[in-house]
Amino acid sequence: MFVTIVEAAVEGNREDDLRAAWDEITTGVLPGGFIESSLLRTQDGTWRIVTVCESKDAVLAMRATGERPAALVVFERAGAEPSVSMSTVEGRVTHPDPPRSVNANPGHRA
Numbered sequence: 547m548f549v550t551i552v553e554a555a556v557e558g559n560r561e562d563d564l565r566a567a568w569d570e571i572t573t574g575v576l577p578g579g580f581i582e583s584s585l586l587r588t589q590d591g592t593w594r595i596v597t598v599c600e601s602k603d604a605v606l607a608m609r610a611t612g613e614r615p616a617a618l619v620v621f622e623r624a625g626a627e628p629s630v631s632m633s634t635v636e637g638r639v640t641h642p643d644p645p646r647s648v649n650a651n652p653g654h655r656a
Contacts, residue, residue, distance in 0.1 A: 547581065547635035548602045552617035553594040554626035564593060564624035571616045579604020583617075595620060602634065 556564050568585050583597040595617040599605050609615065621628040 547638070548599045548605050549633045549635060550597045550599070550605060550617065551594055551631045551633075552597075552615075552621065552628045553592055554621045554624075554628035555591050556593050556621070556624050556626045558591065560624040560626070561587075561593075564620060564626070567620040567623035568595075571620055577604075577608045579607065585620075593621070593626075598635075602632075605632065 565585075572583070579600040581598040581600060583595060586594040586596060588594075597617060599608075618628055618630075
């Protein structure tokens with residue numbers, strides 16, 4: 547597996563723009579090799595989009611389409627300049643019987 551982390555500071559008055567862009571982009575067709583993506587917010591106003599893909603090749607294939615990466619578009623629509631990091635997953639543990647997802651932000655998808 548391969549993980550991309552896109553992050554930026556987002557001004558408080560632009561957070562709704564960020565959420566709207568996230569909602570719009572995540573309702574579309576998801577690319578091949580995509581596993582999951584999460585929108586995270588820290589208490590200091592830093593936002594992150596953490597995306598897990600099957601492999602680095604899957605990420606490179608998405609980037610080779612020439613389309614602007616979705617996570618970058620989300621931040622740009624909120625007036626932020628994101629940074630990107632990429633990592634291979636070298637270890638992982640999951641709960642054998644995960645609880646159902648609880649949405650912390652009513653009105654926004656988990």
